[in-house]
Amino acid sequence: MLKFIGSRLLVLPLLLLLLSALIFALLYVLPGDPARIMAGEYASAETVDRIRVQMGFDRHPVIQYLTYVRDVLQGEWGRSYQSNRLVLEDIKQVFPKTIKITLVAEIMSIILGVSFGVLAAVRRNSWIDRSLMTVSVLSLSMPLFWLALLLQLLFAMRLGWLPPSGSGDLFSRYIILPALTLAIPSSGYLARITRAAMLDTQQADYVLTARSKGLREFSVITKHMLPNAWLPIISVIGVDLARLLAGVAIIEVIYAWPGLGKYAFDALAHRDFPALQASLNVLAAAVLFVNLGSDVLYGLADPRVRAEENA
Amino acid sequence: MMLGGVGNGDVGRISVIVSLWRSKSAAISMVFIVVLAVIGLLAPVIAPKDPTEIEIFREVNGETINPPFPPSGQNWFGTDQLGRDIFSRVLYAIRTSLVIGLLVRGGVMIVGVCLGLIAGYLPGVVAKATMRLTDVMLAFPALIIAMAVTAILGPSLSTVIIALVLVGWPDVTRLVYGQTLGIRASDYVVAARALGANNFRIIARHILPNIASPIIVAFSMGIPGAIMYEAGLSFFGFGIQPPMPSLGLIISDGRGYMTVAPWYTIFPGLTLVAIVLAFNFLGEGLIDVLDPRSK
Numbered sequence: 001m002l003k004f005i006g007s008r009l010l011v012l013p014l015l016l017l018l019l020s021a022l023i024f025a026l027l028y029v030l031p032g033d034p035a036r037i038m039a040g041e042y043a044s045a046e047t048v049d050r051i052r053v054q055m056g057f058d059r060h061p062v063i064q065y066l067t068y069v070r071d072v073l074q075g076e077w078g079r080s081y082q083s084n085r086l087v088l089e090d091i092k093q094v095f096p097k098t099i100k101i102t103l104v105a106e107i108m109s110i111i112l113g114v115s116f117g118v119l120a121a122v123r124r125n126s127w128i129d130r131s132l133m134t135v136s137v138l139s140l141s142m143p144l145f146w147l148a149l150l151l152q153l154l155f156a157m158r159l160g161w162l163p164p165s166g167s168g169d170l171f172s173r174y175i176i177l178p179a180l181t182l183a184i185p186s187s188g189y190l191a192r193i194t195r196a197a198m199l200d201t202q203q204a205d206y207v208l209t210a211r212s213k214g215l216r217e218f219s220v221i222t223k224h225m226l227p228n229a230w231l232p233i234i235s236v237i238g239v240d241l242a243r244l245l246a247g248v249a250i251i252e253v254i255y256a257w258p259g260l261g262k263y264a265f266d267a268l269a270h271r272d273f274p275a276l277q278a279s280l281n282v283l284a285a286a287v288l289f290v291n292l293g294s295d296v297l298y299g300l301a302d303p304r305v306r307a308e309e310n311a
Numbered sequence: 312m313m314l315g316g317v318g319n320g321d322v323g324r325i326s327v328i329v330s331l332w333r334s335k336s337a338a339i340s341m342v343f344i345v346v347l348a349v350i351g352l353l354a355p356v357i358a359p360k361d362p363t364e365i366e367i368f369r370e371v372n373g374e375t376i377n378p379p380f381p382p383s384g385q386n387w388f389g390t391d392q393l394g395r396d397i398f399s400r401v402l403y404a405i406r407t408s409l410v411i412g413l414l415v416r417g418g419v420m421i422v423g424v425c426l427g428l429i430a431g432y433l434p435g436v437v438a439k440a441t442m443r444l445t446d447v448m449l450a451f452p453a454l455i456i457a458m459a460v461t462a463i464l465g466p467s468l469s470t471v472i473i474a475l476v477l478v479g480w481p482d483v484t485r486l487v488y489g490q491t492l493g494i495r496a497s498d499y500v501v502a503a504r505a506l507g508a509n510n511f512r513i514i515a516r517h518i519l520p521n522i523a524s525p526i527i528v529a530f531s532m533g534i535p536g537a538i539m540y541e542a543g544l545s546f547f548g549f550g551i552q553p554p555m556p557s558l559g560l561i562i563s564d565g566r567g568y569m570t571v572a573p574w575y576t577i578f579p580g581l582t583l584v585a586i587v588l589a590f591n592f593l594g595e596g597l598i599d600v601l602d603p604r605s606k
Contacts, residue, residue: 011443019447026459037463141587143539145546146562146580149569157570246452250543264455265547268462280455287450 004299008292015288020072023280024065027273028057038081038271055081055273072281078274082267087278090263095282097167098252098259102244104175105182109240113187114233117194122221124199132191139188144247148181148254165256178255182247186240193236197229204228234301238294242287249283330600337596340589347586351406358399360386362556366394379572389574391564397575401582403556408538408586411471415537418476419483420530426480427487428514432495442488445481453478457540458549471550475540479533486529490522524601532594535587542583558583 035052036043052058056067071078077088116136120129139147155177156164162177201207202225210224249261256262260279267275331337350357368375378394380386388397430441460474461467494500495518503517544550545559553560558579565575 015443015447015450018443019450022447022451026456027463137588137591138584141535141584141591143542143546143559143580143583143587145543146576146583149562149566149576150580153569153573153576242450246454249452249455253547261452261455264452265458268455268458268549271462276459280452280459283452283455284447284450287452288447291446291450 005296008295012288012292016285017069019284019288020069020281021065023277023284024061024068027277028061028064038273040271068277077278080267080272080275082270082272082275087275090275091260091278091282094258094260094263094279097257098245098248098261101175101179101182101251101257101259102241102248104179105186105244105248106237106241108179108183109186109190109244110237112183113190114194116187117191118198118221118226120191120195121198121202122217124195129195133195136188136191139184142185144181144185144250145254147184148178148251151177151181152254165254167257174257178251178257181255182244182251185247186244190233190236190240194229194233197232198225201225201228231298231301235294235298238290238297241290241294245283245287245290327597327600331593331596334596334599336592337599340592340596343585343589344593347405347589348409350402351409354402354406358396358402360396360399362395362399362403363554364395366390369394379568379575381572382574382578388578389572391561391575392568392572397561397578400556400561401558401579404558404561404579405582405586407468407551407555407557408541408583411468411475411541412534412538412586412590414472415475415479415541416530416533418472419479419533419537420526422476423480423483424487424526427484428491428518430484431488431491432510432514432518434492438488441484445484448478448481449485451478454540454543457544458547461544461549466544466549466552468551468555471541471544474544475537478540479537483529483533486525487522490525491518494518494521528594528597528601531590531597535590535594538586538590539583 035048035055035057038055039048039051056064059067075088077086077091079085080087080090083090116132120132123129152164155162163174164177167174198221206228207220207224210220215223248259249265251257252259252262253265260283264276264279264283266272267279331341366378366380368377369380370376378390379392380390380394382389386396386398388401390396391400426441430438457471457474457478460477461470464470464473500513500517503513508516541550542557542559542562545557546563548563551557551560561579562576562583565572565579568575
């Protein structure tokens with residue numbers, strides 16, 4: 001197991017390096033003059049030149065990138081071009097907000113998805129099963145931004161139950177609507193996975209044995225089927241967290257939740273490249289860490305994976 | 312996983328359509344997609360109104376009212392703040408959605424399949440490097456990266472397609488890599504190599520036809536995602552630019568009128584959901600017909 005985790009940990013720095021290089025290439029090597037883009041359409045040639053020198057765009061891209069990596073490792077993440085604040089300080093402030101909303105959404109998604117999935121499996125082919133699966137397909141076929149607008153319209157503007165946007169403490173009403181919106185598509189996905197995993201255990205010998213022993217249906221489901229259905233569910237939760245992190249920016253922008261996704265979006269809107277570069281790196285690195293974590297978790301949960309990795 | 316190509320390659324094009332037709336949801340979605348395509352092609356003919364025609368006031372029961380007008384027999388989806396017919400605007404926007412969906416997914420498949428075949432066929436450094444690249448690419452927040460690409464290149468139809476292909480290929484590469492790896496060691500590939508076939512011939516004649524089913528499924532299953540991404544890009548102002556029609560743009564315009572004119576946001580969104588659902592059902596139908604073992 002240690003060897004398995006070790007090999008994953010060894011690759012991680014390489015992946016992070018590749019990631020930062022790709023983002024660097026995206027922002028500074030793609031056709032288009034970053035100094036001109038940052039200065040804006042109507043800036044004078046002197047302003048553009050000043051930015052070019054100030055940001056070091058006049059140097060060779062490879063030198064620029066290596067300097068960037070060195071600076072980042074030393075904790076020098078640069079200053080926001082928009083606010084002139086230290087990017088690292090900004091990120092320290094906004095990133096926890098994103099972690100918070102992602103985790104709350106993941107918990108909501110697991111609770112909703114697993115319970116709907118189990119319910120659908122237990123009552124399979126009934127109207128409950130069919131309507132739950134229809135809702136799950138629907139939830140996966142909606143653009144997230146549109147779902148956010150609809151829920152905002154319904155719960156905030158029409159019913160007035162929840163604030164339409166903004167943020168507060170963890171246990172405030174502000175987090176409910178954005179986290180729920182983020183959780184809906186993933187709970188739809190989890191419900192389908194859970195249902196399939198539960199149905200797979202239905203035919204297993206231990207379930208037949210449990211039934212023939214005369215165990216109550218509730219015990220069969222909770223003690224024998226669900227524990228064995230957990231494996232595929234766990235493997236999906238990692239993927240799911242990564243997906244939530246990809247969608248979180250949309251939610252943060254629409255609900256004005258001051259997290260990393262909104263920070264990245266605002267940086268992009270203002271062509272604030274240092275802030276954008278840092279936030280993209282952190283967002284993608286977070287996904288890599290989540291992937292690593294879910295690989296390890298999966299390895300811990302399933303001895304067969306460990307054996308394969310060691311072979 | 313596919314265990315070789317027996318059976319899959321034998322399914323002719325016509326019999327695929329016949330089998331699809333037998334599945335109710337796939338048949339309905341096929342009809343719906345054909346209808347959508349016709350709407351997209353013939354939007355100028357079908358649209359009940361000119362999508363740019365402005366109507367700044369209307370007399371109702373002797374009273375003068377201003378737009379946005381609610382849905383009525385005259386304007387099925389209501390009008391926007393300038394009195395333009397939303398139904399007609401949506402019909403025009405469907406064309407953009409379909410074009411983007413097909414072109415983006417087509418581009419993604421070309422890039423993704425080529426890289427996947429190369430990585431799967433040439434294990435070692437090439438495969439490792441390609442797969443690590445997909446790991447990293449899949450970790451990116453795709454929508455923001457796509458926004459950054461269009462922002463830098465200047466948002467337009469072609470840069471939206473470039474941006475979405477750029478963020479879309481890693482999934483397909485992963486799929487094709489796995490499939491190729493499985494087939495590379497199969498008896499008929501070994502036999503072909505023993506008979507002196509070169510690499511290109513082996514890939515083109517023996518590997519590609521045997522992984523055609525999952526590729527076709529992936530093509531169709533990826534179209535709705537591309538359509539939703541375009542809508543998202545356009546919604547946030549980094550995609551299609553006016554006056555070109557886009558469902559994302561209409562929803563974005565409607566956002567400011569959500570409380571007074573909810574139809575402005577809701578109908579274009581429902582249209583988007585209907586398009587996405589149709590492609591999803593078609594994709595599921597294709598899985599049943601072409602690649603039942605993957606279920």
